[in-house]
Amino acid sequence: MIRLIIAYFLMFxxxxxxxxTVIGLLRxxxxxxxxxxxxxxxxxxxxxxxxxxxxxxxxxxLSAKIILIGVFFLxxxxxxxxxxxxxxxxxxxxxxxxxxIDAYSEYLGRDYDDxxxxx
Amino acid sequence: MHKYLKxxxxxxxxxxxxxxxxxxxxxxxxYTGLRTGVSDYIISSGLSDTGSLNLITAVLYDYRAFDSLGxxxxxxxxxxxxxxxxxxxxxxxxxxxxxxxxxxxxxxxxPFIALFSLYVITHGHLSPGGGFQGGxxxxxxxxxxxxxxxxxxxxxxxxxxVKTAMETMGAFTFLGLGVVxxxxxxxxxxxxxxxxxxxxxxxxxxxxxxxxxGVGIKVGAGLAIIFYSMIQKTFKEDF
Amino acid sequence: MMxxxxxxxxxxxxxxxxxxxxxDLINAKLRRFFVLLGISIQIFNLTSIVxxxxxxxxxxxxFLQYHLGGWQPPFGINLVMDNLSFLFIAIxxxxxxxxxxxxxxxxxxxxxxxxxxxxxxxxxxNGAMLTGDLFNMYVFIExxxxxxxxxxxxxxxxxxxxxxIKYLFYNIIAGSLIFFGVLLTYFNLGTLxxxxxxxxxxxxxxxxxxxxxxxxxxxxxIKMGVFPFLFWLPKSYDSSPAPVTAVLSGVLSKIYLYLxxxxxxxxxxxxxxxxxxxxxxxxxxxxxxxxxxHVFALQANNIKRLLGYSSIGHIGMIFAVIMLNTEAGFYGGxxxxxxxxxxxxxxxxxxxxxxxxxxxxxxxxxxxxxxRDKPVFIAFIILLLSxxxxxxxxxxxxxxxxxxxxxxxQSYFGAFIVIFxxxxxxxxxxxxxxxxxxxxxxxxxxxxxxxxxxxxxxxLYREKIVTFITYAYTAVIIIFGFGFRFLNxxxxxxxxxxxxxxxxxELVLGG
Amino acid sequence: MMTATVVLENLLLIFLVLCAVMSVRFEEELISIIFxxxxxxxxxxxxxxxxxxxxxxxxxxxxxxxxxxxxxxxxSQIRHGDSD
Numbered sequence: 001m002i003r004l005i006i007a008y009f010l011m012f013x014x015x016x017x018x019x020x021t022v023i024g025l026l027r028x029x030x031x032x033x034x035x036x037x038x039x040x041x042x043x044x045x046x047x048x049x050x051x052x053x054x055x056x057x058x059x060x061x062l063s064a065k066i067i068l069i070g071v072f073f074l075x076x077x078x079x080x081x082x083x084x085x086x087x088x089x090x091x092x093x094x095x096x097x098x099x100x101i102d103a104y105s106e107y108l109g110r111d112y113d114d115x116x117x118x119x
Numbered sequence: 120m121h122k123y124l125k126x127x128x129x130x131x132x133x134x135x136x137x138x139x140x141x142x143x144x145x146x147x148x149x150y151t152g153l154r155t156g157v158s159d160y161i162i163s164s165g166l167s168d169t170g171s172l173n174l175i176t177a178v179l180y181d182y183r184a185f186d187s188l189g190x191x192x193x194x195x196x197x198x199x200x201x202x203x204x205x206x207x208x209x210x211x212x213x214x215x216x217x218x219x220x221x222x223x224x225x226x227x228x229x230p231f232i233a234l235f236s237l238y239v240i241t242h243g244h245l246s247p248g249g250g251f252q253g254g255x256x257x258x259x260x261x262x263x264x265x266x267x268x269x270x271x272x273x274x275x276x277x278x279x280x281v282k283t284a285m286e287t288m289g290a291f292t293f294l295g296l297g298v299v300x301x302x303x304x305x306x307x308x309x310x311x312x313x314x315x316x317x318x319x320x321x322x323x324x325x326x327x328x329x330x331x332x333g334v335g336i337k338v339g340a341g342l343a344i345i346f347y348s349m350i351q352k353t354f355k356e357d358f
Numbered sequence: 359m360m361x362x363x364x365x366x367x368x369x370x371x372x373x374x375x376x377x378x379x380x381x382d383l384i385n386a387k388l389r390r391f392f393v394l395l396g397i398s399i400q401i402f403n404l405t406s407i408v409x410x411x412x413x414x415x416x417x418x419x420x421f422l423q424y425h426l427g428g429w430q431p432p433f434g435i436n437l438v439m440d441n442l443s444f445l446f447i448a449i450x451x452x453x454x455x456x457x458x459x460x461x462x463x464x465x466x467x468x469x470x471x472x473x474x475x476x477x478x479x480x481x482x483x484n485g486a487m488l489t490g491d492l493f494n495m496y497v498f499i500e501x502x503x504x505x506x507x508x509x510x511x512x513x514x515x516x517x518x519x520x521x522x523i524k525y526l527f528y529n530i531i532a533g534s535l536i537f538f539g540v541l542l543t544y545f546n547l548g549t550l551x552x553x554x555x556x557x558x559x560x561x562x563x564x565x566x567x568x569x570x571x572x573x574x575x576x577x578x579x580i581k582m583g584v585f586p587f588l589f590w591l592p593k594s595y596d597s598s599p600a601p602v603t604a605v606l607s608g609v610l611s612k613i614y615l616y617l618x619x620x621x622x623x624x625x626x627x628x629x630x631x632x633x634x635x636x637x638x639x640x641x642x643x644x645x646x647x648x649x650x651x652h653v654f655a656l657q658a659n660n661i662k663r664l665l666g667y668s669s670i671g672h673i674g675m676i677f678a679v680i681m682l683n684t685e686a687g688f689y690g691g692x693x694x695x696x697x698x699x700x701x702x703x704x705x706x707x708x709x710x711x712x713x714x715x716x717x718x719x720x721x722x723x724x725x726x727x728x729x730r731d732k733p734v735f736i737a738f739i740i741l742l743l744s745x746x747x748x749x750x751x752x753x754x755x756x757x758x759x760x761x762x763x764x765x766x767x768q769s770y771f772g773a774f775i776v777i778f779x780x781x782x783x784x785x786x787x788x789x790x791x792x793x794x795x796x797x798x799x800x801x802x803x804x805x806x807x808x809x810x811x812x813x814x815x816x817x818l819y820r821e822k823i824v825t826f827i828t829y830a831y832t833a834v835i836i837i838f839g840f841g842f843r844f845l846n847x848x849x850x851x852x853x854x855x856x857x858x859x860x861x862x863x864e865l866v867l868g869g
Numbered sequence: 870m871m872t873a874t875v876v877l878e879n880l881l882l883i884f885l886v887l888c889a890v891m892s893v894r895f896e897e898e899l900i901s902i903i904f905x906x907x908x909x910x911x912x913x914x915x916x917x918x919x920x921x922x923x924x925x926x927x928x929x930x931x932x933x934x935x936x937x938x939x940x941x942x943x944x945s946q947i948r949h950g951d952s953d
Contacts, residue, residue, distance in 0.1 A: 075228055079220065083217055083218070086217070143569040147542070147545065147546070157433055157548060182427065182429055184427055188372075190497060193497070195375070197508075199471050199474045200471075200507070200509075203472075203511075204508065204511050206468075239926070247922035247923045247925075249923065251927060255931055259930075259935065284383060287380040301365075307365045307424070308426055346938060
């Protein structure tokens with residue numbers, strides 16, 4: 001019984017985080033903040049839901065498989081977010097010169113004051 | 120005016136087709152399970168006939184294995200056609216790949232993807248999955264290599280020639296098992312009886328796991344060739 | 359009777375198709391050896407079947423079965439060879455053999471891929487004609503569509519790609535309709551074996567019967583290129599290379615006609631069609647399509663496109679005469695299927711040879727073609743005369759039987775269409791024959807613009823092969839034109855196996 | 870419990886139709902492809918709801934994974950223009 005309560009608690013908190021993600025995706029102003037919402041909160045939500053499911057079924061091999069899926073989420077979601085953010089910076093989906101601090105362009109040695117012709 | 124006429128025509132044809140389909144689907148009887156006969160027989164005695172716990176795999180690779188041979192030949196033909204049509208293109212594709220973080224992470228994850236695809240292929244007769252699905256997951260590895268590490272890396276690791284050889288090998292595994300069925304049991308693609316063991320174990324369902332393996336390799340290599348030939352020049356023109 | 363050799367008719371070409379890419383990796387010179395090996399095994403196989411069952415073929419009791427995987431018909435897939443499918447397999451194999459020998463001399467680039475797709479077509483056509491299972495039929499139809507669609511784009515020119523996309527668009531829609539029909543049949547009857555479906559189809563409600571029949575018919579009309587859906591056909595005939603066009607026109611449309619006969623007479627049953635009042639409608643559609651084909655052919659300024667429109671005309675005619683459901687109708691229809699297969703394939707083969715030095719297929723470029731190579735052009739003229747229906751040739755015999763069948767069924771519009779087709783054919787073919795004998799002075803630039811670059815074989819050898827195949831087609835037309843009575847027995851027997859559905863059902867389900 | 874499944878199924882079906890309409894309506898190919906991918910994922914959920922795990926696996930792998938990648942490479946070729 002306590003196991004079920006724990007499972008439901010984990011799953012519902014995961015669902016709550018997913019809801020927060022959706023609100024963030026809708027409300028945040030530009031690409032990077034939205035990616036932030038998608039990355040951080042969604043990873044936590046997915047991991048929580050998989051943990052909850054693992055507790056819910058409570059059978060060794062099945063739970064192990066589900067937890068492996070959670071670990072896979074933990075790996076893949078931040079990495080995908082990283083790739084998306086980088087690609088959107090390079091493709092200039094959100095113009096980097098709009099921001100006050102642009103550390104990545106300093107790292108790359110780019111200068112955005114001139115006309116940027118490089119693609 | 121002409122534009123509106125066209126739009127009205129399209130919409131009216133659309134609505135008429137929808138009404139016709141709706142009227143005809145009303146005639147189809149309520150879903151009460153299929154008529155007795157084939158499906159009942161397979162559900163009741165499929166396990167004892169084939170030794171495969173997953174009845175869908177039993178149907179796909181034993182009862183109707185010839186259809187699966189045809190379907191995998193469709194992929195084979197599509198690969199040949201796409202390579203034929205696209206092989207002269209030389210496209211400007213970056214072969215640098217993505218950033219260091221992505222490369223490292225995929226370096227960690229890729230063996231597990233390969234393991235998962237092998238799992239799906241070899242457990243086709245025990246759990247959901249089978250040759251087609253596992254083969255597509257195998258093809259995904261090649262796609263990941265092309266995207267993340269750049270297509271040159273993919274070419275170095277698994278060149279199209281290797282993929283072609285794998286595809287042929289998979290096709291001949293399937294066909295050869297069928298011919299072995301003729302030689303040993305008297306029928307093309309008959310399940311080989313001497314390979315059966317206790318149900319539930321990995322190598323249990325006669326020739327089904329081997330057929331699955333052949334289909335998996337064939338489909339995986341074929342789809343990888345399709346993807347690769349769409350982003351890069353694959354083969355030399357043979358004049 | 360269980361017979362292992364009829365499964366070999368499918369798996370030998372399939373195995374050849376599988377091995378050719380691998381052979382290409384090792385040594386590209388070896389592949390022609392494997393092609394010839396595959397073809398000769400196929401021919402040997404068919405010949406041995408003919409020799410062993412000659413008596414049964416003659417008295418119409420040929421019935422060979424194969425149960426794949428050893429499963430009895432309602433549970434597994436079965437292959438069936440009765441007199442009808444035997445006749446079609448024999449002529450299709452003969453025609454495909456001619457075309458592959460022709461393409462050994464013709465195809466210049468990507469030979470390996472061409473042979474792969476070609477052997478897939480051989481396997482799939484044999485499979486589609488042998489199978490006794492609806493879903494398996496769908497699989498082979500998809501295989502045919504994919505392989506032929508890739509072959510249409512073989513020259514990789516702009517019109518070729520466009521035609522291939524159009525072809526795939528129409529034909530994949532048709533294929534998915536067939537799949538949908540198979541699905542509905544399985545949903546309602548719970549079985550996929552043709553004989554089992556045929557046994558139970560009459561018991562369905564008439565609305566569902568109409569729905570399933572309409573879906574299958576729409577798909578097959580698209581595939582054959584009959585009236586409402588004929589617009590993909592001329593373009594794809596025009597812009598594909600000559601052997602592929604010969605396959606498309608000579609073989610694929612005949613396979614779809616065979617599948618049409620199989621589905622309507624064996625599976626659905628002609629009584630159902632009559633009860634649904636579809637037969638008159640279908641005859642009218644087919645005759646109108648034939649009329650349209652001939653009218654479009656009159657204004658076509660391109661020899662291959664003209665032959666495509668003429669194909670529409672002939673296929674519509676065959677379709678209509680078969681739909682009459684009389685014995686004379688079947689006789690004329692199947693005889694004309696054979697005649698049209700050899701005539702059209704021969705015409706396209708000869709066209710591919712004659713047009714190889716012209717800039718395009720256009721009418722004005724046809725000038726002087728006949729003077730360059732007189733023997734082949736004479737064969738071309740003989741084939742054209744056979745298309746028109748000149749007396750000593752095979753085209754005359756088949757058109758005569760079709761005319762008789764229409765008159766016997768008192769379908770005077772059909773008889774009018776047959777004569778109208780012949781008369782318009784005189785106009786639009788004689789134009790090209792006259793143009794072909796016009797004198798022309800070739801300049802250096804014209805000679806440089808060869809359509810086909812870099813033949814693999816030496817020119818002399820290649821021209822010999824191509825000429826030989828054209829003559830072979832012409833010889834078939836002339837020999838069977840004089841002796842069309844040779845075909846009497848196989849035609850009668852295949853008509854009997856169309857009409858005698860009960861025997862089919864009993865033999866498939868009984869053992 | 871039964872009604873919850875029915876409600877979920879109907880919601881997914883509505884979402885499926887929405888995805889299909891959206892993928893046709895948008896001019897941009899990339900958005901269409903993403904909607905098609907979503908379509909496949911929703912379809913996977915529906916198959917799982919009907920206990921067809923094999924079909925769901927195939928749909929997820931082929932529809933959402935592979936065909937998206939192939940579509941992407943196809944439109945990247947279109948974007949590059951006629952390169953031959």
